[in-house]
Amino acid sequence: xxxxxxxxxxIAKKDILIQFRKKFEAFSMFLFALIAVxxxxxxxxxxxxxxxxxxxxxxxxxxxxxxMFGFAPIFLSESETxxxxxxxxxxxPAWSVYLGKVVYGFILMGMVEIFLVPIISxxxxxxxxxxxxxxxxxxxxxxLDLAAVGSMASALTMPSESKATVFPLVYFPTATSxxxxxxEITKIIVIGPGLIPVMLIFGILLAHLxxxxxxxxxxxxxxxxx
Amino acid sequence: xxxxxxxxxxxxRRYGYRVALRKVSLDFSLNGIQGLxxxxxxxxxxxxxxxxxxxRPHGGTISVMGFDPQEEPEEVKRRIGLVGDKPLLYEELTGxxxxxxxxxxxxxxxxxxxxxxxxLAPRFAIxxxxxxxxxxxxxxxxxxxxxxxxxxxxxxxxxxxxxxxxLDKDTTSDFREYLEEYRDKRTTIVTTHNLAFxxxxxxxxxxxxxxxxxxxxxxxxxxQSL
Numbered sequence: 001x002x003x004x005x006x007x008x009x010x011i012a013k014k015d016i017l018i019q020f021r022k023k024f025e026a027f028s029m030f031l032f033a034l035i036a037v038x039x040x041x042x043x044x045x046x047x048x049x050x051x052x053x054x055x056x057x058x059x060x061x062x063x064x065x066x067x068m069f070g071f072a073p074i075f076l077s078e079s080e081t082x083x084x085x086x087x088x089x090x091x092x093p094a095w096s097v098y099l100g101k102v103v104y105g106f107i108l109m110g111m112v113e114i115f116l117v118p119i120i121s122x123x124x125x126x127x128x129x130x131x132x133x134x135x136x137x138x139x140x141x142x143x144l145d146l147a148a149v150g151s152m153a154s155a156l157t158m159p160s161e162s163k164a165t166v167f168p169l170v171y172f173p174t175a176t177s178x179x180x181x182x183x184e185i186t187k188i189i190v191i192g193p194g195l196i197p198v199m200l201i202f203g204i205l206l207a208h209l210x211x212x213x214x215x216x217x218x219x220x221x222x223x224x225x226x
Numbered sequence: 227x228x229x230x231x232x233x234x235x236x237x238x239r240r241y242g243y244r245v246a247l248r249k250v251s252l253d254f255s256l257n258g259i260q261g262l263x264x265x266x267x268x269x270x271x272x273x274x275x276x277x278x279x280x281x282r283p284h285g286g287t288i289s290v291m292g293f294d295p296q297e298e299p300e301e302v303k304r305r306i307g308l309v310g311d312k313p314l315l316y317e318e319l320t321g322x323x324x325x326x327x328x329x330x331x332x333x334x335x336x337x338x339x340x341x342x343x344x345x346l347a348p349r350f351a352i353x354x355x356x357x358x359x360x361x362x363x364x365x366x367x368x369x370x371x372x373x374x375x376x377x378x379x380x381x382x383x384x385x386x387x388x389x390x391x392x393l394d395k396d397t398t399s400d401f402r403e404y405l406e407e408y409r410d411k412r413t414t415i416v417t418t419h420n421l422a423f424x425x426x427x428x429x430x431x432x433x434x435x436x437x438x439x440x441x442x443x444x445x446x447x448x449x450q451s452l
Binding site for chain 1: 278279280281282300301303304306308310312313314315316317318319323327328330331332333359375
């Protein structure tokens with residue numbers, strides 16, 4: 001018998017394999033991220049660098065919008081091809097399907113970020129590497145948070161006829177609170193400590209992630225019903 | 227142990243204001259091939275979706291292989307195999323990768339999975355196509371592969387929703403032969419609007435019209451005029 005966690009990893013592995021074979025979706029994400037970084041660097045760089053607070057925000061704004069390319073089709077492709085029915089009739093808990101998609105979204109975005117962060121550092125003229133453990137923790141939790149919100153938004157969008165309109169309507173408001181926390185932590189990494197201790201903000205971000213995962217996983221069986 | 231594969235009592239399911247199943251009370255015996263007949267829009271697919279846990283009923287009760295699909299969906303899912311109008315296959319994966327993916331979701335042992343492939347692939351003439359990506363296969367081969375997918379975990383109850391539509395003569399004949407071979411070992415519920423074909427294949431039947439059961443019983447009592 002497959003555990004829920006085992007099923008989630010099987011689903012994530014399957015999606016990554018499909019993504020590697022399709023290439024197009026990942027390529028469009030990379031392309032969008034690259035164009036956005038170049039455009040912002042041309043517009044904002046003065047005296048060899050971007051103001052550090054602006055650069056911190058730009059990093060997450062680019063990741064946030066790049067995520068739209070990656071997260072929106074997470075469930076839509078399964079729904080359109082009918083394979084969602086295969087997942088829905090497999091003897092696995094509904095939350096494992098959701099968790100599998102979150103893990104897939106996390107890995108997909110993680111690959112974009114590995115490429116994006118060094119380029120932004122070079123083009124914006126400052127480093128995010130002042131506190132590497134905090135940077136890694138923030139990138140992991142932040143990306144997981146966006147993947148959790150994006151996957152649920154994609155699932156909620158499935159029954160809609162105007163998917164392109166509905167996805168941002170769900171994704172934007174739910175992801176914005178996490179996004180603001182991520183920008184604040186990045187500013188602390190780049191500029192230095194502010195008035196609010198970083199661990200407090202990180203704790204709130206972690207709570208946001210746990211709330212999103214728990215809430216989404218507990219109601220996800222409704223999304224699997226046609 | 228119940229002697230019935232599926233029992234419903236006053237089962238009701240609506241789509242908005244439209245009633246798809248209206249207080250449907252029926253039963254399908256264990257083992258044998260059971261026909262679910264009716265014209266388009268009669269409620270056959272809706273009933274199959276309720277049996278396969280894809281849809282929740284709005285009223286009445288249902289028992290599938292002795293389990294309530296609402297209370298113990300995983301017990302029901304473990305026991306059923308479903309073939310619908312669309313193959314539940316991932317186009318970018320090969321046939322074998324698709325089957326392996328589903329086998330993991332069903333928690334099958336590697337040895338059992340390999341035995342099933344050895345048994346089913348030659349039976350449905352797909353052995354030489356298993357390494358090919360599904361997107362390269364013809365519609366008939368995809369259907370054959372989908373049938374193997376539905377049988378990979380050796381389900382006790384096989385749900386076939388218009389399984390013969392789009393199948394060529396050879397595949398129909400192979401599949402029919404297989405179903406007849408397992409007539410005494412497995413329960414198969416087949417929906418069809420081809421009444422002559424259904425009457426020739428099934429042991430018992432239920433006829434639906436506009437969501438209401440209009441006739442049911444042994445196939446010897448089947449009256450096509452209903």
